[in-house]
Amino acid sequence: MQWREADTLIMETTFGLSRYRFPPTQQVVDQIVSFCRETIEAGEVPVLLGYSLGKAQEILCSLDGVGLTPMLHGSVYEMTRIYEQLGQSFC
Structure with missing residues (x-):
């Protein structure tokens, strides 16, 4: 798979508004692991x-790690297998 350049990128952002503030990712991962x-x-x-x-x-x-x-x-x-078959490694 090759990445391509785009002039415009449209994406779904459920929590994209600035009013949504979440803790740092590692803090959330630590809570999940705990x-x-x-x-x-x-x-x-x-x-x-x-x-x-x-x-x-x-x-x-995060759990595997x-x-x-x-x-x-x-x-x-x-979904994970499809992406892995296309060469995308998640971990």
């Missing part, structure tokens, strides 16, 4: 929800 570890230690199964393309892969890589192995919903798995 939640997962605490939940597993309590003998429960953590469940995380996210869009099937984008957020799900961020979560996947700390040694937690996630189970993926079928739609997330399929």
Whole structure:
């Protein structure tokens, strides 16, 4: 796959308005990892929800990076595999 130059890029930005302010990504990742570890230690199964393309892969890589192995919903798995088959590596 080759990247191409564009004069105009149109994209969906659910939280694109300046009034939306979120904590730094690493802070959120740390909270997710803590939640997962605490939940597993309590003998429960953590469940995380996210869009099937984008957020799900961020979560996947964040958990994989700390040694937690996630189970993926079928739609997330399929979307991830398609991108990997096209040469996109997420982690």
